[in-house]
Amino acid sequence: MYFLQVNNNPDTVSTVLFFGTLGMFVMAIGIVVFVIFHQRKVIRYQLQMKKLEDDKQQMLLQASIRFQEEERQRIAADLHDDAGPLLATARLYLNENLIHQEPAIQLQSIYNAKQIIDDAIQLIRNISHSLMPPTLKNFGLESAMTDLFQKMNASGNLNASVRFHDYRVRMKLEQELLVFRVIQELVTNIMKHSNSGFIHLTQNTNGQNLYFRIHHDGKGLIQSEFDRLNNVSTGLGLKNIQSRIKVLKGRIFFEIDASHTYYKVTIEVPKEPAM
Template sequence: MIILITGLFSTLLLGTIGMLLLAITLIVFIIFHQRRVILYQLKMQQMEAEQQKVLLRASIELQEEERRRIAADLHDDAGPLLATARLYLSENMVNLDKPSQLQTIFSIKEIIDDAIQLIRNISHSLMPPTLKDFGLESAVNDFFQKINASGSINVKCCFNDYTTRLKAEKELIIFRVIQELINNIFKHSNSSFIHLTEDNEADKIIITLLHDGKGLTQEDFIQKSKSSVGLGLKNIQSRLKVIFGNIYFEQENNEFYYKVTIEVPKEPEEK
């Protein structure tokens, strides 16, 4: 009987201790696992928030830069033109002889024409009229023609089946991104040609920019978008984020060309 009790006691004791240890291990594991997952998520969210802040800052900086440029254009170009016109008008024109009066009026007209042209240029740089009236394809063609006219670089664009226009704000964003990319290629890559192609897929449009200069790879892009430099790239990123677009930088297999691919999803009415 004693042996039986001892046997029963030890089984009970060992079983209870075993079950308790198992339970405690499970509870501790769950607490630590859940804590680790939450902390990891928190860290990821903080990183995402940081990235958002960087993009927002880049966007604000770019806006400020744009404002400074417009202010400088107005102050340095339009201001003196209008001041000169005012100076002509301040002269005692009544006492002048007829030919001098006509000469003065002609000069004032020329100055005012220049001022109108200047303001038109500023307006066009803010919102290209071709983009608004004829769409992305025409705007890019127009933009590329102007670059070609300068003779410094050979640029070519080819739109395949761009029959249904995207929404106006989407087109503007894509156009700005293309402008920024071309601007970057001019500034940093030392390319001799740029070739842009547009392909229409069922649910997205793909724009590819190919150039023969010194370009970026995806790793460079990620690195630059995380660092404090590369305002233009951050701006591209933040613009594309608005339209849920993606951008990829890569070097072609022959290591001679660099390729930038922009993918923008279409909305149901754009298909």
């Protein structure tokens, strides 16, 4: 401005005005173009992320449906292959009573039928327990986990231990069952794939969250591997863990300790105390 006030030459004024106006105009157009392109880029990115999320949800849903179907098939097979023949045999023995009138034979067949019915009762109880562990229902997660780890210990191949530091108030039964299933799946995976010598489960509380941590000295997973395996279409176990954690509104984290001697799996679950 000072320059223009001093130098009132028409040519200079025209040049300054022309370039000034052009510069401002280009700047305004530049801002508009930048905003449009940037927004398009952001929308494209958001759509891409949404598609990935949708795909992941779809995969988890499919895994959950497949898991349910497999569970139903397993129960159907147990009932058909084990309970069915047992009850049919018991029926045969009881039928025999109608044919043979001798008391000794009748007594023997009734005894055999009773044995078989006892076996059938035990079998059905086992199926029922696999669906809902009675210890979990009656005594809570701590007892159910202790029970599970004691059974693993009894096999003699693995040193398994549990320690709950702060579990005075029980969670809702549905939550406890979900946590139990997640830990059960993790422990089964560790036993199947990791070749570990010990598994140790600890529980603690911090603020509004409960924490469950499994340590083991076998070959484990780290978070990136878990994420990768979770996104491939094969395998059901990890996807079930992920979908259960999602239902719990919690988080799961796989890591290896600094000395690379053992792996840790940490589960964070928001507290929802039972009424």
